[in-house]
Amino acid sequence: SQELEQSPQSLIVQEGKNLTINCTSSKTLYGLYWYKQKYGEGLIFLMMLQKGGEEKSHEKITAKLDEKKQQSSLHITASQPSHAGIYLCGADPDRGAQKLVFGQGTRLTINP
Amino acid sequence: EAQVTQNPRYLITVTGKKLTVTCSQNMNHEYMSWYRQDPGLGLRQIYYSMNVEVTDKGDVPEGYKVSRKEKRNFPLILESPSPNQTSLYFCASALGLAGTDTQYFGPGTRLTVL
Numbered sequence: 001s002q003e004l005e006q007s008p009q010s011l012i013v014q015e016g017k018n019l020t021i022n023c024t025s026s027k028t029l030y031g032l033y034w035y036k037q038k039y040g041e042g043l044i045f046l047m048m049l050q051k052g053g054e055e056k057s058h059e060k061i062t063a064k065l066d067e068k069k070q071q072s073s074l075h076i077t078a079s080q081p082s083h084a085g086i087y088l089c090g091a092d093p094d095r096g097a098q099k100l101v102f103g104q105g106t107r108l109t110i111n112p
Numbered sequence: 113e114a115q116v117t118q119n120p121r122y123l124i125t126v127t128g129k130k131l132t133v134t135c136s137q138n139m140n141h142e143y144m145s146w147y148r149q150d151p152g153l154g155l156r157q158i159y160y161s162m163n164v165e166v167t168d169k170g171d172v173p174e175g176y177k178v179s180r181k182e183k184r185n186f187p188l189i190l191e192s193p194s195p196n197q198t199s200l201y202f203c204a205s206a207l208g209l210a211g212t213d214t215q216y217f218g219p220g221t222r223l224t225v226l
Contacts (some may be wrong), residue, residue: 033214042202043217088155090215091124099145099157099170 002027002093006103013079014111021074021106023089029069033090033100043088046074078106084110114139116218118203124224125193126215133188133221135203143206144186145170145215146178155202161186193225 013019023032031050034044046049049065049072056063060077061063076083085105090100116137137144145160145172156168161180175197177189178201186205191198201221206213 010159035217040200040220040222042219043204045214045216048214090155098143098160098168100155102155104152104154 002070002089002101004093004101004103006089006106009104010107010109010111012111015080016078017076019076019079019108021087021108023072023074023103025070025091027070027093029065029072029091029101030094031092032063032065032072034072034074034089035088036100037086037088039086039107046075046087066068079108081112086110114216116203116205118201118218118221120221121219122222124226125137125224127194128192131193131223133189133190133201133203134225135186135188135193136184137169137186137203137205137216139205139206139207139216140183141207141216142183143208143213143215144180145204145206146176146186146188147202147204149202149220150199158188158201167219193223195225197223198209199223 005024007022011036032044033048037043047063050069054065062075065072086105088102088105090102092103130203133204142163144159147155149155155199158176159178161167167178204215207216
Protein backbone atom coordinates (compact mmCIF):
# COMPACT_ATOMS: atom_id res chain seq x y z
CA SER A 1 0.00 0.00 0.00
CA GLN A 2 1.12 3.51 -0.63
CA GLU A 3 2.64 5.51 2.19
CA LEU A 4 3.33 9.20 2.36
CA GLU A 5 6.10 10.47 4.56
CA GLN A 6 6.27 14.14 5.43
CA SER A 7 9.30 15.98 6.66
CA PRO A 8 9.88 17.65 8.92
CA GLN A 9 7.21 16.55 11.39
CA SER A 10 7.30 19.96 13.03
CA LEU A 11 8.83 23.25 12.12
CA ILE A 12 9.29 26.50 14.01
CA VAL A 13 10.31 29.52 11.98
CA GLN A 14 10.66 33.21 12.55
CA GLU A 15 8.05 35.39 10.89
CA GLY A 16 9.27 36.53 7.52
CA LYS A 17 11.46 33.49 6.88
CA ASN A 18 11.02 31.02 4.04
CA LEU A 19 10.37 27.34 4.65
CA THR A 20 9.86 24.06 2.79
CA ILE A 21 7.84 20.98 3.66
CA ASN A 22 8.40 17.72 1.80
CA CYS A 23 6.12 14.81 1.02
CA THR A 24 7.67 11.59 -0.24
CA SER A 25 5.66 8.70 -1.60
CA SER A 26 6.54 5.01 -1.65
CA LYS A 27 4.85 4.74 -5.06
CA THR A 28 4.21 6.87 -8.11
CA LEU A 29 1.82 9.70 -7.34
CA TYR A 30 -1.25 9.97 -9.55
CA GLY A 31 -2.63 13.03 -7.81
CA LEU A 32 -1.06 14.93 -4.94
CA TYR A 33 -3.05 17.26 -2.73
CA TRP A 34 -1.93 19.75 -0.14
CA TYR A 35 -4.25 20.69 2.69
CA LYS A 36 -3.89 22.95 5.69
CA GLN A 37 -5.51 22.16 9.02
CA LYS A 38 -5.88 24.45 11.96
CA TYR A 39 -5.51 22.39 15.11
CA GLY A 40 -8.64 20.30 15.66
CA GLU A 41 -10.47 21.84 12.72
CA GLY A 42 -11.28 20.99 9.14
CA LEU A 43 -8.93 20.59 6.21
CA ILE A 44 -8.63 23.52 3.83
CA PHE A 45 -7.71 22.64 0.27
CA LEU A 46 -4.57 24.42 -0.93
CA MET A 47 -3.46 22.86 -4.20
CA MET A 48 -3.58 19.77 -6.36
CA LEU A 49 -0.75 18.55 -8.60
CA GLN A 50 -1.03 15.82 -11.18
CA LYS A 51 1.69 16.12 -13.76
CA GLY A 52 5.37 15.46 -13.20
CA GLY A 53 7.21 18.75 -13.02
CA GLU A 54 4.04 20.67 -12.30
CA GLU A 55 4.27 23.73 -10.10
CA LYS A 56 1.42 25.80 -8.68
CA SER A 57 1.35 28.93 -6.58
CA HIS A 58 -1.25 30.63 -4.46
CA GLU A 59 -0.29 33.85 -2.75
CA LYS A 60 2.97 33.01 -0.96
CA ILE A 61 2.66 29.23 -1.16
CA THR A 62 4.20 27.21 -3.99
CA ALA A 63 3.88 23.48 -4.48
CA LYS A 64 5.86 21.30 -6.86
CA LEU A 65 5.62 17.71 -8.00
CA ASP A 66 8.93 16.26 -9.10
CA GLU A 67 9.45 14.73 -12.53
CA LYS A 68 9.42 11.17 -11.26
CA LYS A 69 6.17 11.89 -9.42
CA GLN A 70 7.26 10.47 -6.10
CA GLN A 71 7.89 13.62 -4.15
CA SER A 72 6.24 16.95 -3.65
CA SER A 73 7.40 20.05 -1.85
CA LEU A 74 5.47 22.95 -0.39
CA HIS A 75 7.36 26.20 -0.09
CA ILE A 76 6.19 29.25 1.86
CA THR A 77 7.85 32.57 1.19
CA ALA A 78 8.03 35.32 3.80
CA SER A 79 6.02 33.37 6.36
CA GLN A 80 3.27 35.06 8.37
CA PRO A 81 1.41 34.06 11.55
CA SER A 82 -1.58 33.14 9.36
CA HIS A 83 0.50 30.34 7.84
CA ALA A 84 0.66 28.50 11.16
CA GLY A 85 -1.12 25.15 11.26
CA ILE A 86 -0.72 21.56 10.18
CA TYR A 87 0.06 20.87 6.54
CA LEU A 88 -1.05 17.54 5.13
CA CYS A 89 -0.23 15.95 1.83
CA GLY A 90 -2.73 13.49 0.43
CA ALA A 91 -2.60 11.24 -2.61
CA ASP A 92 -4.68 8.89 -4.64
CA PRO A 93 -3.00 5.57 -3.78
CA ASP A 94 -4.15 3.88 -6.95
CA ARG A 95 -6.21 5.09 -9.84
CA GLY A 96 -9.78 4.39 -8.94
CA ALA A 97 -9.12 3.72 -5.24
CA GLN A 98 -11.79 6.27 -4.31
CA LYS A 99 -9.94 7.59 -1.32
CA LEU A 100 -6.95 9.64 -0.36
CA VAL A 101 -4.11 8.46 1.82
CA PHE A 102 -2.45 11.14 3.89
CA GLY A 103 0.91 11.87 5.37
CA GLN A 104 1.21 12.35 9.11
CA GLY A 105 1.30 16.10 8.75
CA THR A 106 3.81 18.85 9.43
CA ARG A 107 3.06 21.18 12.31
CA LEU A 108 4.18 24.70 11.46
CA THR A 109 4.67 27.36 14.13
CA ILE A 110 5.48 30.94 13.21
CA ASN A 111 7.21 33.01 15.87
CA PRO A 112 6.66 36.78 15.71
CA GLU B 113 -21.48 29.47 -0.10
CA ALA B 114 -20.22 26.07 -1.23
CA GLN B 115 -19.54 23.95 1.80
CA VAL B 116 -19.64 20.66 3.63
CA THR B 117 -21.38 20.83 6.98
CA GLN B 118 -21.28 18.38 9.86
CA ASN B 119 -23.35 18.12 13.00
CA PRO B 120 -22.73 18.00 15.83
CA ARG B 121 -19.26 19.54 16.02
CA TYR B 122 -18.64 18.11 19.46
CA LEU B 123 -20.22 15.11 21.12
CA ILE B 124 -19.61 13.27 24.37
CA THR B 125 -21.51 10.04 24.78
CA VAL B 126 -21.40 6.74 26.63
CA THR B 127 -20.60 3.26 25.43
CA GLY B 128 -23.47 1.60 23.61
CA LYS B 129 -25.66 4.63 23.01
CA LYS B 130 -26.47 4.86 19.32
CA LEU B 131 -25.56 8.09 17.62
CA THR B 132 -25.60 9.69 14.19
CA VAL B 133 -23.27 12.31 12.81
CA THR B 134 -24.81 14.15 9.90
CA CYS B 135 -22.98 15.39 6.82
CA SER B 136 -24.42 17.58 4.11
CA GLN B 137 -22.94 19.23 1.02
CA ASN B 138 -24.48 21.87 -1.23
CA MET B 139 -22.23 21.40 -4.26
CA ASN B 140 -24.20 18.62 -5.97
CA HIS B 141 -21.20 16.34 -5.55
CA GLU B 142 -21.57 12.68 -6.37
CA TYR B 143 -18.74 11.39 -4.18
CA MET B 144 -18.84 11.59 -0.38
CA SER B 145 -16.62 10.01 2.22
CA TRP B 146 -15.99 9.72 5.95
CA TYR B 147 -12.54 9.78 7.56
CA ARG B 148 -11.36 9.56 11.11
CA GLN B 149 -8.23 11.26 12.36
CA ASP B 150 -6.22 9.87 15.25
CA PRO B 151 -2.84 10.91 16.67
CA GLY B 152 -0.08 8.81 15.20
CA LEU B 153 -2.43 7.16 12.71
CA GLY B 154 -3.36 10.13 10.59
CA LEU B 155 -6.51 10.23 8.48
CA ARG B 156 -8.14 6.94 7.57
CA GLN B 157 -11.15 6.36 5.39
CA ILE B 158 -14.19 4.72 7.00
CA TYR B 159 -16.77 4.56 4.18
CA TYR B 160 -17.39 6.26 0.90
CA SER B 161 -20.24 6.70 -1.54
CA MET B 162 -20.07 7.18 -5.29
CA ASN B 163 -23.71 8.16 -5.63
CA VAL B 164 -27.17 7.73 -4.14
CA GLU B 165 -27.66 4.23 -2.77
CA VAL B 166 -24.04 3.32 -3.61
CA THR B 167 -21.74 2.91 -0.62
CA ASP B 168 -18.58 0.94 0.04
CA LYS B 169 -16.16 0.21 2.83
CA GLY B 170 -12.96 2.12 3.34
CA ASP B 171 -10.01 1.03 5.44
CA VAL B 172 -11.64 1.05 8.89
CA PRO B 173 -15.39 0.34 8.52
CA GLU B 174 -15.89 -1.85 11.61
CA GLY B 175 -18.41 -0.41 14.03
CA TYR B 176 -19.82 2.11 11.55
CA LYS B 177 -22.73 2.30 9.15
CA VAL B 178 -23.61 4.83 6.48
CA SER B 179 -26.48 5.54 4.17
CA ARG B 180 -26.90 7.67 1.04
CA LYS B 181 -30.59 8.18 0.42
CA GLU B 182 -30.15 11.68 -0.97
CA LYS B 183 -27.27 13.09 -2.95
CA ARG B 184 -26.51 15.88 -0.50
CA ASN B 185 -26.53 13.85 2.74
CA PHE B 186 -24.23 11.12 4.00
CA PRO B 187 -24.80 10.36 7.69
CA LEU B 188 -22.39 8.27 9.76
CA ILE B 189 -24.07 5.94 12.23
CA LEU B 190 -22.48 4.34 15.27
CA GLU B 191 -24.92 1.67 16.42
CA SER B 192 -23.06 0.83 19.62
CA PRO B 193 -20.18 3.24 20.17
CA SER B 194 -17.11 2.09 22.04
CA PRO B 195 -14.22 4.08 23.54
CA ASN B 196 -11.92 3.14 20.65
CA GLN B 197 -14.20 5.19 18.40
CA THR B 198 -13.21 8.34 20.22
CA SER B 199 -11.76 10.39 17.40
CA LEU B 200 -12.03 13.42 15.15
CA TYR B 201 -14.32 12.66 12.22
CA PHE B 202 -14.35 14.37 8.85
CA CYS B 203 -16.83 14.20 6.03
CA ALA B 204 -15.61 15.01 2.54
CA SER B 205 -17.18 15.39 -0.88
CA ALA B 206 -15.93 15.58 -4.45
CA LEU B 207 -17.53 16.19 -7.81
CA GLY B 208 -16.67 12.76 -9.16
CA LEU B 209 -13.68 10.49 -8.71
CA ALA B 210 -11.86 10.78 -5.40
CA GLY B 211 -8.42 10.83 -6.92
CA THR B 212 -9.16 13.15 -9.80
CA ASP B 213 -11.48 15.73 -8.32
CA THR B 214 -10.65 17.81 -5.31
CA GLN B 215 -12.09 16.57 -2.02
CA TYR B 216 -13.62 19.26 0.16
CA PHE B 217 -13.74 18.57 3.86
CA GLY B 218 -16.21 19.51 6.55
CA PRO B 219 -15.16 21.22 9.80
CA GLY B 220 -14.94 17.95 11.75
CA THR B 221 -16.83 16.30 14.60
CA ARG B 222 -14.94 15.58 17.77
CA LEU B 223 -16.45 12.49 19.37
CA THR B 224 -15.66 11.21 22.85
CA VAL B 225 -17.06 7.85 23.95
CA LEU B 226 -16.85 7.22 27.68
